[in-house]
Amino acid sequence: MKQRITLKEISKRLNVSISTVSKALSDSPEISDKTKEVIKAFAKEHNYKPNNIALSLKNQKTKNIGIIVPEIVHHFFSSIINGVERYATGKGYNVVVCLSDESFEKEVITAQMLANGSIDGFILSLSKGTQEKQDFHHLNEVINQGMPIVMVDRVTEHVACDKVIIDDTQGAYHAVSYLIEKGAKKIGLITMPDYLSVGRLRAQGYIQALTNAGFEVNPEHVLKLEELNGGQEEIKTFIEKHDFDAVFGVTEYFAVTAMKAAQKMGKRIPEDFSVIGFTDGIISQCASPALTTVSQHGEDIGKQAAMMLIDRLENEGRELKYNTNVLKTTLIHRESTK
Amino acid sequence: MKQRITLKEISKRLNVSISTVSKALSDSPEISDKTKEVIKAFAKEHNYKPNNIALSLKNQKTKNIGIIVPEIVHHFFSSIINGVERYATGKGYNVVVCLSDESFEKEVITAQMLANGSIDGFILSLSKGTQEKQDFHHLNEVINQGMPIVMVDRVTEHVACDKVIIDDTQGAYHAVSYLIEKGAKKIGLITMPDYLSVGRLRAQGYIQALTNAGFEVNPEHVLKLEELNGGQEEIKTFIEKHDFDAVFGVTEYFAVTAMKAAQKMGKRIPEDFSVIGFTDGIISQCASPALTTVSQHGEDIGKQAAMMLIDRLENEGRELKYNTNVLKTTLIHRESTK
DNA sequence: CTGAAAGCGCTTACAG
DNA sequence: CTGAAAGCGCTTACAG
Numbered sequence: 001m002k003q004r005i006t007l008k009e010i011s012k013r014l015n016v017s018i019s020t021v022s023k024a025l026s027d028s029p030e031i032s033d034k035t036k037e038v039i040k041a042f043a044k045e046h047n048y049k050p051n052n053i054a055l056s057l058k059n060q061k062t063k064n065i066g067i068i069v070p071e072i073v074h075h076f077f078s079s080i081i082n083g084v085e086r087y088a089t090g091k092g093y094n095v096v097v098c099l100s101d102e103s104f105e106k107e108v109i110t111a112q113m114l115a116n117g118s119i120d121g122f123i124l125s126l127s128k129g130t131q132e133k134q135d136f137h138h139l140n141e142v143i144n145q146g147m148p149i150v151m152v153d154r155v156t157e158h159v160a161c162d163k164v165i166i167d168d169t170q171g172a173y174h175a176v177s178y179l180i181e182k183g184a185k186k187i188g189l190i191t192m193p194d195y196l197s198v199g200r201l202r203a204q205g206y207i208q209a210l211t212n213a214g215f216e217v218n219p220e221h222v223l224k225l226e227e228l229n230g231g232q233e234e235i236k237t238f239i240e241k242h243d244f245d246a247v248f249g250v251t252e253y254f255a256v257t258a259m260k261a262a263q264k265m266g267k268r269i270p271e272d273f274s275v276i277g278f279t280d281g282i283i284s285q286c287a288s289p290a291l292t293t294v295s296q297h298g299e300d301i302g303k304q305a306a307m308m309l310i311d312r313l314e315n316e317g318r319e320l321k322y323n324t325n326v327l328k329t330t331l332i333h334r335e336s337t338k
Numbered sequence: 339m340k341q342r343i344t345l346k347e348i349s350k351r352l353n354v355s356i357s358t359v360s361k362a363l364s365d366s367p368e369i370s371d372k373t374k375e376v377i378k379a380f381a382k383e384h385n386y387k388p389n390n391i392a393l394s395l396k397n398q399k400t401k402n403i404g405i406i407v408p409e410i411v412h413h414f415f416s417s418i419i420n421g422v423e424r425y426a427t428g429k430g431y432n433v434v435v436c437l438s439d440e441s442f443e444k445e446v447i448t449a450q451m452l453a454n455g456s457i458d459g460f461i462l463s464l465s466k467g468t469q470e471k472q473d474f475h476h477l478n479e480v481i482n483q484g485m486p487i488v489m490v491d492r493v494t495e496h497v498a499c500d501k502v503i504i505d506d507t508q509g510a511y512h513a514v515s516y517l518i519e520k521g522a523k524k525i526g527l528i529t530m531p532d533y534l535s536v537g538r539l540r541a542q543g544y545i546q547a548l549t550n551a552g553f554e555v556n557p558e559h560v561l562k563l564e565e566l567n568g569g570q571e572e573i574k575t576f577i578e579k580h581d582f583d584a585v586f587g588v589t590e591y592f593a594v595t596a597m598k599a600a601q602k603m604g605k606r607i608p609e610d611f612s613v614i615g616f617t618d619g620i621i622s623q624c625a626s627p628a629l630t631t632v633s634q635h636g637e638d639i640g641k642q643a644a645m646m647l648i649d650r651l652e653n654e655g656r657e658l659k660y661n662t663n664v665l666k667t668t669l670i671h672r673e674s675t676k
Numbered sequence: 677c678t679g680a681a682a683g684c685g686c687t688t689a690c691a692g
Numbered sequence: 693c694t695g696a697a698a699g700c701g702c703t704t705a706c707a708g
Contacts, residue, residue, distance in 0.1 A: 008686095016694075018685090019696075023687090032694090035694085049453065049454050052454045053395045053400060054395055055686065055687085057391045057699095064434070071420075089448075096434050098433070281620075282619075286625055345701065345702065356701090357681095358678055358679070369678080391702095392684090392703090393702065397703090455685090
């Protein structure tokens, strides 16, 4: 268990100064070729690697970026992280992944911890708790301390920073319009509570599509679920109670659960009952029949966010204005619609 | 955009030495109560937070751990990361997540980068490329430099370190035995190439179960797939060619793909055709019918690995022996079996 | 009770 | 061409 070798150690062993070693290894023209050669050979032989921590302290930048997501065992969020990781690694940055567990308190603690110098900036998607509480002081504080942040997907207008979102309303609008176009007359909506921005916006798209087609919007046809990974019973009752010929689910989980409920009732998909979900994840692909869904392109979102963050980090001089990048969604046609 | 305040700045503003400020903030008994009070009040007002990087350099430990996984958009691996993150955060550690993309080269680069001082140790699951190449010098090098690593799930005996695995053979054995018990006579196996440890071990379990029941093992009934997220065509052909009454898939993806192929052929699940998969992920839960599967408890694996790593980091004095922690699997009964 | 000094591992402006 | 010094932000053994 030999310790890693340092410049100091090399300088001692080679009887030169630390400065000389440092310069030689960075190939400075100040140093003679002969000295460089000796030093480089020795460094290589002993597998010298500069200590990142020391460099960070010296340079006042860590080349680390953080990302805080509500959960990680989730196709959409892990796709975002994937996009961030890929871009960041390409630019020489490491990614520190943190979870808020949908909790306001944990988000606050995590944001403060990240602000303690171990990273240069971070990306975050608001937790459920924070959106419910509408308290964003922790983020504004961090920004005030000079740390750039980029918000993705679950954002708020109460924090001034770069953002990457998708057009949730439009995505939902297209999906529901498609259902109507294919002949659906009675379309149910399964969504989240209004304080969750994406739920609210997607519900708007549903309403717009119905209105636009001259349908009436019946509040009875809308189910709002608190629990993002549960509510199977409620969905079952909802599907059984109304005689829908189509359902739009605001997550792929909602959609597939609705589809399974309809199947259990003996409905044929898509002849008797069509379904469209949101998020093109593994659930949609593996369901039988496979789900038609609105793809959010999570990896793109992550990539864009990482790009904006790193851009800002590397152009600290010129103050850029904050941007909001709105990405397009795509309707992916599969077997759950006609 | 005010910069974060440092001890130096506080000492200047309060006309005391840096040492005094440092001691006061750590509540040292050396400092008078009055001085402490003043300094603490000032620090609080200006929201002083010690710079983590400086602490890391001073303490020679970063309180960061790394994790390298082949991919992240994957239920099993994201579950492992989840388990690691939870435990590590509780212990005051940050988690740096890196991807190898199943590539040997990327794994080498990533391991070397992580060894450059930004973390205290890391957890890793071997990439496909590394297992194919059977080259582990990068890991042994890192260990030689004094950085502890813990391997999870995809491990090798050529690296001496702590490991957390599941009993793959036994998990597969139980699954296939269950199929036999329920009356299956002709059971297909969909697995990975032998150089992937988990594929090899699970295939062994399949063979043991058949042999134990007095069945003959027919190599024709075994399909080995290189592509972990593909092979739909091969699976379809395989299912169509043989008249299986059950299939055991070594991943949930293989299992669900086999099930869909059987369904398309008009087979009823589980009356005509039973399926069991491996990994209790979202795919298994959302498939229709829901998949019976061998749960690997990914989150537990992550938690155990983080525990072993942090244990080693915090007990550096006494050299602990390397351990291999073998976790039990559980067969989760759902709708794809009788 | 307070402060100057050394040190963690590095870089770089400045002397020689 | 080489090296001593200062500095990044902190802690701590040692003086006073």
